[in-house]
Amino acid sequence: MSQNPSSSGSANVGIESVLGLQTQSPLQRLFGAQSFWVTIALGLMCAVMSYLQPESFATSENFYNITRNFSFIGIMALGMTVVIATGGIDLSVGSIMGLTAVSCGLVLNAGYPWWAAVLVGLFAGFSAGLINGLIIAYVGLSPFVTTLGMLSIARSVAVVLSGNRMLYQFGPGGPTFKHFGGGAWRIAAGFELSFPLLFLVALTLLLAVIYKMTAWGRYVLAIGGNEQAALLTGVPVKLVKVQVYVVSGLAAAFAAILNVGWSGSAINALGSSYELLAISAAVIGGANLMGGEASAYGAFIGAALIFTIRNALLMQGVDSNWQGTFVGAFLIAAVYLGKIRGARRE
Amino acid sequence: MAVLELRSVSKYFGAIHALTEVDLKLEEGEVLGLMGDNGAGKSTLVRVIAGNYPPTHGEVLLGGEPVHFSKPAESRAKGIEVVYQDLALCNNLSAAANVFLGREIKRGFGPFRWLDHVAMARRAGELFTELKSETRPRDLVRQMSGGQRQAVAIARTRLSRARMVLMDEPTAAISVRQVAEVLDLIKRLRDSGMSILLISHRMPDVFAVCDRVAVLRRGTKVADKDIKQSSPEEVTGLITGAISAA
Ligand SMILES: Nc1ncnc2c1ncn2[C@@H]1O[C@H](COP(=O)(O)OP(=O)(O)OP(=O)(O)O)[C@@H](O)[C@H]1O
Ligand SMILES: [Mg+2]
Numbered sequence: 203m204s205q206n207p208s209s210s211g212s213a214n215v216g217i218e219s220v221l222g223l224q225t226q227s228p229l230q231r232l233f234g235a236q237s238f239w240v241t242i243a244l245g246l247m248c249a250v251m252s253y254l255q256p257e258s259f260a261t262s263e264n265f266y267n268i269t270r271n272f273s274f275i276g277i278m279a280l281g282m283t284v285v286i287a288t289g290g291i292d293l294s295v296g297s298i299m300g301l302t303a304v305s306c307g308l309v310l311n312a313g314y315p316w317w318a319a320v321l322v323g324l325f326a327g328f329s330a331g332l333i334n335g336l337i338i339a340y341v342g343l344s345p346f347v348t349t350l351g352m353l354s355i356a357r358s359v360a361v362v363l364s365g366n367r368m369l370y371q372f373g374p375g376g377p378t379f380k381h382f383g384g385g386a387w388r389i390a391a392g393f394e395l396s397f398p399l400l401f402l403v404a405l406t407l408l409l410a411v412i413y414k415m416t417a418w419g420r421y422v423l424a425i426g427g428n429e430q431a432a433l434l435t436g437v438p439v440k441l442v443k444v445q446v447y448v449v450s451g452l453a454a455a456f457a458a459i460l461n462v463g464w465s466g467s468a469i470n471a472l473g474s475s476y477e478l479l480a481i482s483a484a485v486i487g488g489a490n491l492m493g494g495e496a497s498a499y500g501a502f503i504g505a506a507l508i509f510t511i512r513n514a515l516l517m518q519g520v521d522s523n524w525q526g527t528f529v530g531a532f533l534i535a536a537v538y539l540g541k542i543r544g545a546r547r548e
Numbered sequence: 549m550a551v552l553e554l555r556s557v558s559k560y561f562g563a564i565h566a567l568t569e570v571d572l573k574l575e576e577g578e579v580l581g582l583m584g585d586n587g588a589g590k591s592t593l594v595r596v597i598a599g600n601y602p603p604t605h606g607e608v609l610l611g612g613e614p615v616h617f618s619k620p621a622e623s624r625a626k627g628i629e630v631v632y633q634d635l636a637l638c639n640n641l642s643a644a645a646n647v648f649l650g651r652e653i654k655r656g657f658g659p660f661r662w663l664d665h666v667a668m669a670r671r672a673g674e675l676f677t678e679l680k681s682e683t684r685p686r687d688l689v690r691q692m693s694g695g696q697r698q699a700v701a702i703a704r705t706r707l708s709r710a711r712m713v714l715m716d717e718p719t720a721a722i723s724v725r726q727v728a729e730v731l732d733l734i735k736r737l738r739d740s741g742m743s744i745l746l747i748s749h750r751m752p753d754v755f756a757v758c759d760r761v762a763v764l765r766r767g768t769k770v771a772d773k774d775i776k777q778s779s780p781e782e783v784t785g786l787i788t789g790a791i792s793a794a
Contacts, residue, residue: 415662417652420641424649427638434600434636435704436621436650494640 236488273398276505281453289493290345294352299473302458307369307468331451335444383463409498426493557606581758627711694721
C-alpha cells in the first residue's frame with residue numbers, strides 16, 4: 203500500500219505540512235492568475251506613458267483623476283464578479299445607477315438630509331437586485347433575459363421619476379452628500395486620493411476576504427462550478443442566487459451615489475452602457491463568464507486597466523472614438539488568454 | 549424495525565416509469581446490494597430516498613416514520629449520506645472544499661464566522677488516508693484522477709455519524725486496489741452498525757460485501773433475497789430477464 207508521505211493522517215498535522223499539500227507553489231499560482239498579467243500590462247502601460255508624457259501623464263492630478271474615474275466602474279465590477287462567479291450576468295447595473303441617481307436627486311431636492319438620500323438610493327439598488335434575483339432563482343428565467351428586462355425597466359422608471367429633468371438643486375443635505383463622492387484624502391501637499399478610490403479599495407479588500415474566508419463566498423463559486431452538486435451537498439442555491447443580484451444592485455447603487463456626489467447633479471442617463479464596462483472589467487480581471495472563477499482584485503485591476511487605456515489614448519491625441527476599439531480588443535484578448543489557461547489546466 | 553423502508557414507491561418522469569411500485573427494506577447493520585441493467589431505475593431510487601425529487605406514488609419511511617424530504621439537505625440531517633453516481637463535485641474547488649461543501653468548519657464569534665481552512669484540510673487529509681487514497685486536500689478536483697474524485701465523494705459521507713449510506717456505483721472508476729479499500733470500508737461501516745445500500749454493476753463486489761441482494765428490471769423489483777441463497781448466475785439471469793423473478 204503505497205502512501206503519500208506528505209498526506210500523513212495523524213491528528214497533529216501542522217500548518218506547514220497542510221500548506222505543503224498544495225500542488226502549486228504560490229509562485230505558480232501567481233503566474234497562473236490572469237489578474238497578475240493584467241497588473242503587469244498596466245504597469246508597462248504606465249511606464250511607457252510616463253516616458254512619453256512625463257508632463258501630463260505622470261502627474262498627481264492625472265493619477266487622482268484616473269483613479270477616481272475607474273472607482274465607479276470598479277465598485278460596480280466588484281458586484282458583477284459575484285454574479286459572474288455563480289455563472290450569471292447582470293446587465294441592469296447601468297440602469298440601476300440611473301434609477302439611484304434620480305432617487306437620490308429627488309430626495310435631496312425635496313430638502314431631506316444626506317442620509318435619507320443615501321438610504322433611498324441604496325434601497326433602489328436593493329429592490330432592483332432583489333427583483334432580478336427572485337425571478338432568476340425562483341421563476342427560473344435566464345439571468346441574461348431577466349436583467350435585460352430590468353435594464354429597460356429601471357431606466358424607464360428613472361426617466362419617469364425625474365420628469366426628464368436634471369436634478370442639481372440639492373437642499374441642506376447637498377454638501378455632505380457631495381462630500382462622499384467629491385471629497386479627497388490629502389496625503390501630502392499636492393497628492394490626494396479621492397474618496398471613491400478609498401471606498402473601492404476598502405470594498406475590494408472586503409470582498410476578497412468574503413471570497414477567501416466565508417462559506418458564502420465559497421457557495422458562490424460552488425454554484426458557478428457545478429450548480430447541481432452545490433444543490434445536492436446542501437448549499438442554499440436559490441437563496442445565494444438572490445443574494446448575488448442584491449449585492450450587484452447595491453454595488454451599482456453605491457457607485458451611483460458617489461458619482462452623483464462627485465458631479466453634483468443627478469441625471470437619469472447616468473450609467474448608460476456602464477454595464478458593459480463593469481462586465482469588461484470583471485472579465486479582463488479573470489472572471490469566467492461560465493462561472494466558478496472570479497476575484498475581487500481582478501475587478502479592481504480590470505477597471506484600472508480600462509481607464510488607463512482611455513486616459514493614455516486621450517493623452518496621445520488618439521480620436522476618442524477609438525477607445526471602444528482598444529477596450530474591446532483587450533476584452534477579447536483577455537478571454538482568449540483565459541481560454542488558453544483553461545485548456546492547459548484540463 | 550427497518551431503518552429504511554419504501555412502500556410501493558413509483559416514480560414517473562412523464563411517460564417514463566422509472567420505478568413501479570417498489571417495496572424495499574434496509575435493516576440496521578445490513579449491506580443491501582441493488583443491481584440492475586442500465587436505466588433500470590437504481591439511481592432514481594437513490595434520488596427519491598435522498599429527497600432529490602418526491603415519489604409519484606408511495607411512501608418512504610425512516611425507522612417506521614413516513615418522511616417527505618423536499619431537498620437533499622433534509623435527508624442528510626436525518627442521517628442519510630449519499631455517494632452520487634456522477635459524484636456531485638465542483639471542479640473549481642479543492643478536495644477539502646468539496647468534502648465540506650455545505651457544512652464547512654467555521655471559527656469566530658457571533659455573526660462573524662470565517663472558514664477554518666486548516667482544520668478542514670486536516671480532517672479531509674485524515675479521511676483520505678483512511679480510504680488509502682493519495683488525494684491531497686488542497687488539490688483542485690479539476691486536476692484529479694477518477695479514483696481521487698471518487699475518494700472525495702466517499703470522504704464526504706464520513707463527516708458525520710450517518711445512519712445509512714447510499715452508494716451509487718462507488719467502485720465504477722477506481723483501481724483494483726482502491727476497490728478493495730472501498731469494500732473494506734463498507735464492511736467496517738456495517739460492523740459499526742451502519743446500514744448501506746450498494747449499487748454496483750460488479751458482481752464480485754456485491755457478493756463480497758452484501759448480506760442481501762435486490763434486482764431491479766425496468767423499474768420493477770424482480771428479486772430480493774439473502775445473498776447466500778443466490779448466485780452470480782442467478783442474479784445475471786434476473787438482470788437480463790433470462791430468469792423472470794426470484
Ligand atoms: N430527471 C429525469 N427525467 C427524465 N427521465 C429520467 C430522469 N432521471 C432518470 N430518468 C429515466 O429513468 C430511467 C431510470 O434511470 P436511472 O438513472 O435511475 O437508471 P440506473 O439504473 O441508475 O442506470 P445506470 O446503471 O445506467 O446508472 C431511465 O430510463 C432514465 O432515462
Ligand atoms: Mg445510475
